[in-house]
Amino acid sequence: MHIPDSFIPMGQAIIYWVIALPFIFLSLKWARKELDDMKVPILAALAAGIFAIQALNIPIGMGTSGHMVGAALVAIIFGSPMAGVLVLTLVLLVQGFVFGDGGITTMGANIVNMGVISGFVGYYTFAALKNKAGIKAAAFVGAWLGLFVSAIACAIEMYVAGTFPLEAGLVAMGLYHLIIGFVGEGLITAIVITAIEKARPDLLDSSVTSATGVEA
Amino acid sequence: MSVNVSKGTNMKFLYAGIAIALLISVLAPFLASPDPDGLESAAGNIMDEATLSEMETSAPFVESPMPDYAIEGQGKTGEILAIVAGTLLVLGISFGLGKLAKK
Numbered sequence: 001m002h003i004p005d006s007f008i009p010m011g012q013a014i015i016y017w018v019i020a021l022p023f024i025f026l027s028l029k030w031a032r033k034e035l036d037d038m039k040v041p042i043l044a045a046l047a048a049g050i051f052a053i054q055a056l057n058i059p060i061g062m063g064t065s066g067h068m069v070g071a072a073l074v075a076i077i078f079g080s081p082m083a084g085v086l087v088l089t090l091v092l093l094v095q096g097f098v099f100g101d102g103g104i105t106t107m108g109a110n111i112v113n114m115g116v117i118s119g120f121v122g123y124y125t126f127a128a129l130k131n132k133a134g135i136k137a138a139a140f141v142g143a144w145l146g147l148f149v150s151a152i153a154c155a156i157e158m159y160v161a162g163t164f165p166l167e168a169g170l171v172a173m174g175l176y177h178l179i180i181g182f183v184g185e186g187l188i189t190a191i192v193i194t195a196i197e198k199a200r201p202d203l204l205d206s207s208v209t210s211a212t213g214v215e216a
Numbered sequence: 217m218s219v220n221v222s223k224g225t226n227m228k229f230l231y232a233g234i235a236i237a238l239l240i241s242v243l244a245p246f247l248a249s250p251d252p253d254g255l256e257s258a259a260g261n262i263m264d265e266a267t268l269s270e271m272e273t274s275a276p277f278v279e280s281p282m283p284d285y286a287i288e289g290q291g292k293t294g295e296i297l298a299i300v301a302g303t304l305l306v307l308g309i310s311f312g313l314g315k316l317a318k319k
Contacts, residue, residue, distance in 0.1 A: 031317035040314035045233025047310035064257035065249035100280035176254035
């Protein structure tokens, strides 16, 4: 879902940067407030793992592939969508500048879609469902929905940019990312959260494991 | 977050994370699907060919040193090196930023 430079005109690309910047700022503020010697290694390991897994495209049929985004996973582990914004911003910076994956002018849009939208939708869906559905199912649905909604947002941005027609763009982006999100986002997120909960429940933010701490 | 777990234990989590990330980095060039991703595939299906090929061939805003996770002329080895380098770079930046940000 990495939008290249040519897909969004410069004037619009700047607007997405203007939307992204306050979230980047808040994610840095989150890091100052929340990170300590215990959490920094977890953040670094997750960021490295997410960069690597984004290079591993999974075939979904129809001549199409897709990969995990990971913002929901990071947000759930740290108990804040800002953690997802921070990690995805770092990953997208390296992908854009070093590997030409996603544009530089469009990085703001990519941060909004993959960092902000998929992280916020993923995290708050998880938080709303976890007491009723359990951690595993809530992580699956949250991550899946987060990716799907970010793909819909991307399709709308492509329409506003004049790059995609509205309806065909929504159908294609929605369909592909429903499938990508099921395997690439939902399943992997649920598996990792379950594994961490079993092996090291102390690593998960207390809002994940305790029944009372659903607050943002 | 429990306060009873030693810092050493989280460093173990970091090493395990690095090991998994590097394993994926080395395998990705062989396992990753070469098919276009969701956005590229959508573009290929619904945009007219001329506009798309014009957009795809237009120069990026900034030239990147290792476009498409590859090193020119180095084949699969170059792809492995590129992804491993990216993984280590993200690791270093996030660890460094984390250390700077924390009190």
